[in-house]
Amino acid sequence: MTPPQRGPEGVGLLDRRPGLLVLVDPSRTRPEHAAEVARAAREAGAAGLMIGSSFDGTQDTERVARAMREAAAGLPVALFPGSALQLTAEVDLVLFLSLISGRNPQYLIEEHVRAVPFLTRHPVPTLSTGYILVDGGRVTSVEAVSQTRPLPADKPELLAAHATAAQLIGMQAIYLDAGSGAPRPVAADLIRACRAAVPGLTLFVGGGIRTPEQVRAARAAGADFVVVGTAVEEHDASAVSGVNHLRALVHAVAR
Numbered sequence: 057m058t059p060p061q062r063g064p065e066g067v068g069l070l071d072r073r074p075g076l077l078v079l080v081d082p083s084r085t086r087p088e089h090a091a092e093v094a095r096a097a098r099e100a101g102a103a104g105l106m107i108g109s110s111f112d113g114t115q116d117t118e119r120v121a122r123a124m125r126e127a128a129a130g131l132p133v134a135l136f137p138g139s140a141l142q143l144t145a146e147v148d149l150v151l152f153l154s155l156i157s158g159r160n161p162q163y164l165i166e167e168h169v170r171a172v173p174f175l176t177r178h179p180v181p182t183l184s185t186g187y188i189l190v191d192g193g194r195v196t197s198v199e200a201v202s203q204t205r206p207l208p209a210d211k212p213e214l215l216a217a218h219a220t221a222a223q224l225i226g227m228q229a230i231y232l233d234a235g236s237g238a239p240r241p242v243a244a245d246l247i248r249a250c251r252a253a254v255p256g257l258t259l260f261v262g263g264g265i266r267t268p269e270q271v272r273a274a275r276a277a278g279a280d281f282v283v284v285g286t287a288v289e290e291h292d293a294s295a296v297s298g299v300n301h302l303r304a305l306v307h308a309v310a311r
């Protein structure tokens with residue numbers, strides 16, 4: 057069997073840097089609601105959509121992804137998978153994540169091997185991404201599910217070393233995550249240290265980002281994509297106020 061050769065070439069999402077990405081968790085979002093969020097994201101000018109959950113076995117991933125794509129045609133959707141079980145071809149890009157802040161081999165190689173039969177059958181582009189969990193002030197679902205510890209929030213040099221190692225291994229992107237709903241987003245000095253260590257890699261930053269000021273700070277520190285999930289869930293995406301809130305977050309990336 058020839059291993060699948062995939063790359064981010066031709067994928068719209070990366071061409072949309074810098075930008076805001078709206079994350080939908082399929083384990084707690086019905087397809088109809090996800091469609092509303094997708095429409096609002098497109099109307100507000102988001103760069104793209106993400107779908108993912110730290111829980112395994114969310115069979116709804118495919119249904120929710122399809123609903124988002126149908127509702128916001130043309131807006132790229134990236135899968136942010138908790139495991140190989142969540143793989144679906146209803147996305148434009150799969151973040152092929154390695155949980156490099158941890159030392160659990162399941163998330164460093166096992167899930168990747170499990171993904172191969174699916175990726176061999178389905179021509180979905182992948183982006184090799186070093187996923188770094190950073191202490192955001194409480195135990196997150198990712199930490200509990202993956203049985204790994206996050207990196208400390210006050211050790212930029214340690215985070216930079218992880219990002220550099222990812223680049224040396226050949227990864228194409230870094231995702232800094234304080235975890236969904238984190239009380240404390242990833243600090244600007246950590247983002248800056250990562251950006252300086254791997255200037256050529258695509259940098260995603262998310263977890264606990266709720267306000268335009270926080271979006272602006274992450275972008276100013278070097279994030280290519282700022283990811284928001286919980287902050288969007290807390291607003292009614294079908295209402296004008298929800299779209300306006302999203303628009304303020306989108307504008308904060310640009311300024």
Ligand code: 1GP
Nearest residue numbers: 236237262263264285286
């Ligand atoms: C979580 O980075 C994402 O993995 C988004 O986090 O839900 O806190 O926006 P929030």
